[in-house]
Amino acid sequence: MTDDLILANDNKIIFLVLDGLGDIPDPAHSFMTPLEAAKKPNMDRLAVEKGVLGRTIPVGVGITPGSGPGHLSLFGYDPVRYEIGRGILEVLGLNMDLQPSDVAARGNFCTVKDGIVTDRRAGRIETSIGEQLCERLSKAIPSVDGVKVFLKPGVSHRFGVVFRGEGLSDELEDADPHKDRKPLALAAPKSPGAEKTAAVVNRFMKKAMEVLRDEPVANAVLLRGFSKNPDIPLFPEKYRMDSLAITTYPMYRGIAKVLGMKVEKEPADYKEMVSILREHYDRYQFFFLHVKETDVAGEDGNFKEKTRAIEFVDTIVPDIYALKPKVLVVAGDHSTPCPLKGHSWHPVPLLIVADTGERDGLPFHEKNCLKGSTGTIYAKELMTLALAYGLKLDKYGA
């Protein structure tokens, strides 16, 4: 329904997404959460003065989402209906060119001995070595059976691959044993239509082993997450907003690009994030700012570091809000509670700052969010709500 009610206007909406933001009371820290413990005077001032609180359920009650579904739902897509493959996220994050019929995959350099994968990450080689190896492979294997192969190095042992040719399918099992000390795996077709692609992929892998055979550590490759660009409505068209993504991590740029958001520049840090936002503020209506550190600290179970990450983000909030967006949303794609050291199912705290709201008058943390005017909603409903607070939705019915 939302798509049919969109009013195109220049009101600005900023989504400040703190990855893995939500947490649970930590017995080792006076039963507080990092968001509760963090000194964040700027967020809290906005929350108290013009904030509406609530909670989002990323996918479903009790369901722990990965980053893909977590973000799709924040952007108003049903995460069960739409799926973005890992290969697509990788190659878009690496700024590789991708055409509609291409098949993308994530690659690893690995160590193989007598047909057994002894180290799936090739001892986490230096990024510079991965770059050299990608260059060698690119020169030696520009194509396989008429299918063009494009490689681009990532961090350490990681790289992205794009296969470009006619009639390619992404219905392939991972060419990856997923564990060390297992035999090398080849790409098996999941459907008869994928047999040709499987043959191409496997010939590429064998040729790569020949090229790399004298390498001391990184003497083979693994490929996984075979995928094509999904058939998904583009965000800027769906919501009639020119949309800019500003993220430090490649994967989140990948998600933004799949949805048709623009990426002007890749910030080195969060200060630069703000300067990019400021520089391009007039030309866009929607801005997706992604902060990864909260999730990393949660995965490490590091309460203090997660608290610090939130406090650091708080220091850039005044500069962001100085641009006077109609709506500033502070949200998470899922919870990553420190006591659990991983993604979780717990509802995620949500702050909407707008002068069109209920003004709950409460500082921003999990316990207050439970009392907020928004209540607990499915994350996929959030975009509609943000558009509403941004006065970007027409009335439904006469």
Next chain:
Amino acid sequence: MTDDLILANDNKIIFLVLDGLGDIPDPAHSFMTPLEAAKKPNMDRLAVEKGVLGRTIPVGVGITPGSGPGHLSLFGYDPVRYEIGRGILEVLGLNMDLQPSDVAARGNFCTVKDGIVTDRRAGRIETSIGEQLCERLSKAIPSVDGVKVFLKPGVSHRFGVVFRGEGLSDELEDADPHKDRKPLALAAPKSPGAEKTAAVVNRFMKKAMEVLRDEPVANAVLLRGFSKNPDIPLFPEKYRMDSLAITTYPMYRGIAKVLGMKVEKEPADYKEMVSILREHYDRYQFFFLHVKETDVAGEDGNFKEKTRAIEFVDTIVPDIYALKPKVLVVAGDHSTPCPLKGHSWHPVPLLIVADTGERDGLPFHEKNCLKGSTGTIYAKELMTLALAYGLKLDKYGA
């Protein structure tokens, strides 16, 4: 989605189901509910220290469920999609053998005079008389038209019947006028395919009247709830947990058996319930403990008795929790408010005790449950949540 994410591990989940648990403030008791008035130091200590509160809606907003749908939804089945016939629950509760093509029914001995049912319960005859009458009928009518008939007495005037033969259908109207002083009803087929079965059932009923014609009170039978074993995914397979039901009432054993849960022994009381739990704790991952007294007291409108029942259950909670389950859920299948003397639609209070949760820090009763982190969920979502708190669900999506 839940079924696809199950991680099989030995973490234990205990469901302590207090039948008809929910209530509404009673003007005759200082506007308290029995759960609020009950002194239950053990439940409340767990609730405050590691409890997450919430409420469940058994079927839908405003919908009052029977025991079947109430329990199906607690176990994660959509109670609108799946239905378990009353006959099936009766015969499984009586431990009768049931094969996939059998048709089961609940039976009553009744009093008939000149073709009119004057008492549907035959003056609630003694159980021992019902047992004798069942034995006489079994001997006199072992089969009808090649269809085998099995009878087993229940409490008082009640008994279970199983019809076993080829091509039987459960598409039959009740052979029961449902009210006293109405003409005797026969089983009418709801579809053409059920005509043969209707004829068999009705011949059985006529033969039974002949056998019983000299009885002073119980001189006929009524049959209702014709049903077959439903085509329903089995609980232990669906959730990859070996599952044990410990219930004092037959009907709840029936529900558990339909879902494929094991029943090791039938406890005489709640103390024995705990000893059965303890004895078999290592061999199962899921335990369903059912307490009936709360519902009975609610149906009687007896506030003090319902309060006492909750207080009694509280005394067994320490022994249950001493087994250190990963998750202890205290729930109800529906509300049975004393002021209404019957099942109701009111959301049911829910307590989840787990060290992976939000720790709401509040004693367990309806008013606090409204403030709990779980919010108000559909009961069919509860299993997913319990599995999540039990760390038995994988992440959804990359």
